[in-house]
Amino acid sequence: MIANYHTHTWRCNHAEDTEREYVEAAVARGIKTLGFADHAPYFFDGDYYSGFRMKREQYRDYADTLKALRQEYADKIDIFIGAEMEYYPKYFAKTLDFMNEIGLDYIIMGQHYMDHTESWHAYKETEDEMVLARYVDVVLEGAGTGAYTYIAHPDHINFRGDEKIWHKHMFRLCQALKEMDVPVEMNLLGFFDGRHYPRKDFLAIVKEAGTHVVLGCDAHSKQQMGNVQIAQEAMKWLGDIGIVPQKQIPLRKPVILR
Ligand SMILES: [Zn+2]
Ligand SMILES: [Zn+2]
Known part of the structure; x- marks a missing residue:
């Protein structure tokens, strides 16, 4: 791996290690392009405050810390300031403006989650086509804004129903993402942890649709940064399906175009 765009930090309350520790781990493992994508703060109504994202008050320090590290490590690695963000239409523009x-x-x-109430986690097993269809619709609506560089773990939706229904909606998703030129991630954290994603039957659909694929460490600790053995096993998995992942991808400006 020479690039990883999916790195968390201690700021989100469920990951460990500082920005500097991740940078040093990445440099040690030969990564040349390092994107931080910690869980974005979000502007919700009322008194709901997410416990698994950085707080709004922390965002400036996050950005400043990364800017300083970018300078300091300029001859070793390219550092980018990013965020992992749900698509919640109601709050999306305001939150993006704040970070930009x-x-x-x-x-x-x-x-x-299925929506901004965050009461319905997508990893909950379901056989309901309506749930799968809705998830795909939300992801496509978000991708359609033009603001997202890629889609992390699109197979987070835990559909366990009919194979044909899975294929119908995931192919629709992959085809549209291909047209928009938005890559999908093979998530190495889920792979390492043996989670329900990444799914081989999803990646087969990705291959069929011709959507671009990128590996993402989704590092929640410095040990998960650029782990060579995991990356090799993931490459073998992808190789069996016939997918060659993108080594590096262009970053999209995080603004709503459409
Ligand atoms: Zn996380
Ligand atoms: Zn993540």
Whole structure:
């Protein structure tokens, strides 16, 4: 791996290690392009405050810390300031504006919930086509804004129903993403942990649709940064399916174009 765009930090309350520790781990493992995509703060209504994202008050320090490290490590590695962000249409523009004002190079979509109430986690097993269809619709609507650089773990949606229905909606997703030129991630954290994603039957659909693929460490600790053995096993998995992942991808400006 020479690039990783999916790195968390201690700031989100469920990951460990400082920005500097991740940078040093990445340099040690030969990564040349390092994107931080910690869980974005979000502007919700009322008193709901997410416990698994950085707080809004922390964003400036996050960006400033990365800007300083970018200078300091300039001869060793390229560092980018990003965020992993759900697509919640109601709050999306306001939250993006806030981060762009301070400093933001790109965002990736990590859609863990069905909507902004965050009462319905997508990893909950379902056989309901309506749920799968809705998830795909939300991801496509978000990708359609033009703001997202890639889609993290699109197979987070834990559909366990009919194979044909899975194929129908995931092919629709992959085809549209290909047309928009938005890559999908093979998530190495899920791979390492033996989670329900990445799914081989999803990646087969990705291959069929011709959507671009990128490996993402989704590092929540410095040990998960650029782990060579994991990356090799993942490459073998992809090789069996016939997928060659992109080594590096262009970053999209995180602004709403459409
Ligand atoms: Zn996380
Ligand atoms: Zn993540």
